[in-house]
Amino acid sequence: MNLEGSNPERIAAKMVEIVRSRSLQTGEHLTEEAFAAELGLSRSPVRRAFSLLEDCEILVKKPNRGFFLNVDASMIDTRRLPFGPDPLESLYLQLADDLLSQKIPEEFYESSLMREYGISHGHLLKLLTRMANEGLVERKPGNGWKVNPFLKDADAHDQSYRFRMAIEPAAILQPTYCVDKAAFDRARELQLGLIKGDVFSLSRPKLFQIGAQFHEMLVRCSRNRHFLEAMQRQNQLRRLLEYRSKSDRNLTLGQCHEHLKLLDLIEAGKRKEAADYLRHHLDAVRRRKTKTEKGHSHHRPN
Numbered sequence: 001m002n003l004e005g006s007n008p009e010r011i012a013a014k015m016v017e018i019v020r021s022r023s024l025q026t027g028e029h030l031t032e033e034a035f036a037a038e039l040g041l042s043r044s045p046v047r048r049a050f051s052l053l054e055d056c057e058i059l060v061k062k063p064n065r066g067f068f069l070n071v072d073a074s075m076i077d078t079r080r081l082p083f084g085p086d087p088l089e090s091l092y093l094q095l096a097d098d099l100l101s102q103k104i105p106e107e108f109y110e111s112s113l114m115r116e117y118g119i120s121h122g123h124l125l126k127l128l129t130r131m132a133n134e135g136l137v138e139r140k141p142g143n144g145w146k147v148n149p150f151l152k153d154a155d156a157h158d159q160s161y162r163f164r165m166a167i168e169p170a171a172i173l174q175p176t177y178c179v180d181k182a183a184f185d186r187a188r189e190l191q192l193g194l195i196k197g198d199v200f201s202l203s204r205p206k207l208f209q210i211g212a213q214f215h216e217m218l219v220r221c222s223r224n225r226h227f228l229e230a231m232q233r234q235n236q237l238r239r240l241l242e243y244r245s246k247s248d249r250n251l252t253l254g255q256c257h258e259h260l261k262l263l264d265l266i267e268a269g270k271r272k273e274a275a276d277y278l279r280h281h282l283d284a285v286r287r288r289k290t291k292t293e294k295g296h297s298h299h300r301p302n
Helices: 008-021 032-039 043-055 086-100 110-116 121-133 156-172 182-196 204-220 225-242 251-265 271-299
Strands: 059-062 067-068 137-138 145-147
Touching: 008 032, 008 043, 032 225, 043 059, 043 067, 086 110, 086 121, 110 121, 110 156, 121 137, 137 271, 156 182, 156 204, 156 225, 156 271, 182 204, 204 225, 204 251
Parallel strands: none
Antiparallel strands: 059 067, 137 145
């Protein structure tokens, strides 16, 4: 993604999308460095967008500390902002959902989607290129597109978790790793809230967002953008897969306790032990999901 030539309103709108997609809470520290890296920008346009969000009372600037979220993400009403969300983002999510629900056939042509969604060829090509970069679709030789079999493969979660077992522990062991105390405190608060009962009342998408945000936060502390980009791509793929899968909330509850232990180990400086623990944590989840999904696949009627 590269918005270097965009105006502050466009950048601010994209920032709001990110904040809302991650369900960030009041008081979350937002840094110019992190958003500049994620959006492929220099810090100057990010700083201007931050000022615009401050004017809208979405962010608050604290002397010598930077910008902080002034309102829960769920409370941001984009209709009342002087700039709107990217309309292509909504269409992207709709296309992704339709791919997963098989409303779009496994092989398709651009012309059919242009008619179905009332979108120009240029905008559609932009969305399909993004989906191809994220591994959702791929262009067929000659003409047309096809859906990545990964999205319907019973081994999809297994492959994803095995990849995460390689990169997440490695991120924790990076020499540049530095604990973000505010982010760790917020993650701990969310995990404790789940243990106290939120795990049984929140929606599945919300539970996934909290979990994905937790693991992304751990990787972000490596200060290595390649690890972070790989983690974010995995979360994009997993979000689409897991929103449509059944979840065992009692198992999620157990994972919350394991997340808290991970935070304790890292904050105590025991990063090697934390990396080993994280690898075993991911492997246990992988084995449970793989067993469940293969069982469902085995009983699925032809």
